[in-house]
Amino acid sequence: MAIKVLIADDVVETRDNIRRLLSLDKDIQVVGEASNGREAVGEVARLEPDIVLMDINMPIMDGITATEQISFQKNETSIIIMSVQGEREYLKKAMLAGARDYIIKPFSNDELLGTIKRVYDMERRKRDGIVRKAFDSEPQIITLFGTKGGIGKTTIAVNLAIALKQVTNTEVALVDLDLQFGDVAATLNIMPRQTIAELVQESGDIDTELLESYMLPHKPSGVRVLCAPVKPEHSELVTQAHTEQIFKVLKQNYKYIIVDTSSYFSDPNLVALEASNQILMVVTLDLLTIKDTKLALHIMESLNMRGKVDFVLNRSTDTTGMKLEDLEHALDCEVWAGIPGNGKVATGAINKGIPFVLGQPTSNIAEEITRLATMIVKGKAARKKQKHRLLAGIF
Numbered sequence: 001m002a003i004k005v006l007i008a009d010d011v012v013e014t015r016d017n018i019r020r021l022l023s024l025d026k027d028i029q030v031v032g033e034a035s036n037g038r039e040a041v042g043e044v045a046r047l048e049p050d051i052v053l054m055d056i057n058m059p060i061m062d063g064i065t066a067t068e069q070i071s072f073q074k075n076e077t078s079i080i081i082m083s084v085q086g087e088r089e090y091l092k093k094a095m096l097a098g099a100r101d102y103i104i105k106p107f108s109n110d111e112l113l114g115t116i117k118r119v120y121d122m123e124r125r126k127r128d129g130i131v132r133k134a135f136d137s138e139p140q141i142i143t144l145f146g147t148k149g150g151i152g153k154t155t156i157a158v159n160l161a162i163a164l165k166q167v168t169n170t171e172v173a174l175v176d177l178d179l180q181f182g183d184v185a186a187t188l189n190i191m192p193r194q195t196i197a198e199l200v201q202e203s204g205d206i207d208t209e210l211l212e213s214y215m216l217p218h219k220p221s222g223v224r225v226l227c228a229p230v231k232p233e234h235s236e237l238v239t240q241a242h243t244e245q246i247f248k249v250l251k252q253n254y255k256y257i258i259v260d261t262s263s264y265f266s267d268p269n270l271v272a273l274e275a276s277n278q279i280l281m282v283v284t285l286d287l288l289t290i291k292d293t294k295l296a297l298h299i300m301e302s303l304n305m306r307g308k309v310d311f312v313l314n315r316s317t318d319t320t321g322m323k324l325e326d327l328e329h330a331l332d333c334e335v336w337a338g339i340p341g342n343g344k345v346a347t348g349a350i351n352k353g354i355p356f357v358l359g360q361p362t363s364n365i366a367e368e369i370t371r372l373a374t375m376i377v378k379g380k381a382a383r384k385k386q387k388h389r390l391l392a393g394i395f
């Protein structure tokens with residue numbers, strides 16, 4: 001199948017020239033043209049090209065803004081920026097906006113074809129590997145747990161669910177088991193009209209049909225959410241048996257089930273931990289967290305779930321006087337992944353109701369969450385490499 005290319009440039013002659021060059025290659029098909037950024041955004045949605053060749057300076061909407069909008073839509077289109085000499089600053093912005101590569105005008109036939117094919121191949125390889133893996137694997141229940149409120153469980157759960165949806169394009173569920181003070185709905189700006197509290201009060205079995213009617217869609221991402229009760233006192237309605245049944249049914253319909261929890265061993269939390277394929281224990285670099293985490297690990301050890309615990313160090317870049325090695329030594333374990341501290345982006349995202357993986361996909365914390373999502377899909381093999389990155393990020 002030919003590589004579908006869209007050409008966005010305000011100069012007709014340039015578009016004609018590029019079209020002529022590309023027509024010589026049977027692997028490439030020009031599917032459309034746009035004379036400004038806004039048109040390009042519209043045409044990408046309509047034509048779903050593999051590649052956009054994007055000029056920077058265009059009327060109505062420039063190429064960088066268009067690149068940002070197209071990347072934000074998270075389609076499978078890669079953008080190659082065409083710039084003239086001396087636009088270095090713009091180039092940097094364009095790459096930050098999500099462009100995959102750039103090419104300097106005037107370019108030769110070979111340069112153009114080479115760049116298009118390289119970008120296309122790279123994207124396809126990246127996508128194929130991860131998507132295939134996601135489709136082939138068994139349903140995965142991944143629970144975020146931690147011994148403290150405010151440690152980042154909800155932030156990571158919500159953004160991780162969205163990132164998993166983005167990198168795998170499979171069915172992703174997000175379950176809020178912080179039954180008294182669940183924050184997932186608010187973080188996603190969802191109206192929790194129907195929650196787990198109403199679900200468990202329904203007469204009859206919790207089957208696929210009933211449960212699905214309670215899985216609220218988060219439209220911007222495609223993740224489906226089971227919200228926590230609106231009233232804290234309703235948390236007590238949810239029993240161990242309910243929770244077991246909910247996970248049983250979810251596993252029939254979702255590839256990834258991400259669970260947010262409260263910071264204690266409640267019955268529903270225990271069910272989630274028990275059912276999990278992987279438990280992501282969120283830790284930070286401070287003494288109390290270490291002390292409590294050790295106690296929690298002790299309990300998990302006795303419940304036979306220690307083997308599936310992996311540690312995620314949140315705010316890994318915050319300077320606290322404590323080092324990663326200290327933490328690992330105290331917990332007698334290796335940290336699996338790190339999420340940098342970025343209060344501005346994290347708090348901004350909550351205030352806007354748009355998780356940063358969607359709203360600020362190029363921020364350092366969004367990128368690390370996306371990396372965590374790909375590590376989860378790839379499985380434990382991704383462990384070793386991350387270690388070096390983690391150290392590099394902290395020191």
Ligand SMILES: Nc1ncnc2c1ncn2[C@@H]1O[C@H](COP(=O)(O)OP(=O)(O)O)[C@@H](O)[C@H]1O
Pocket residue numbers: 146148149150151152153154155156183314315339340341342343344346347350365
């Ligand atoms: N990596 C981070 N950098 C900066 N702030 C963070 C980070 N992770 C979480 N936060 C902030 O910390 C607060 C508590 O996070 P939250 O995810 O609600 O914790 P928990 O669910 O464990 O109680 C929130 O205001 C959130 O924006």
Ligand SMILES: [Mg+2]
Pocket residue numbers: 150153154155178183261
């Ligand atoms: Mg929380």
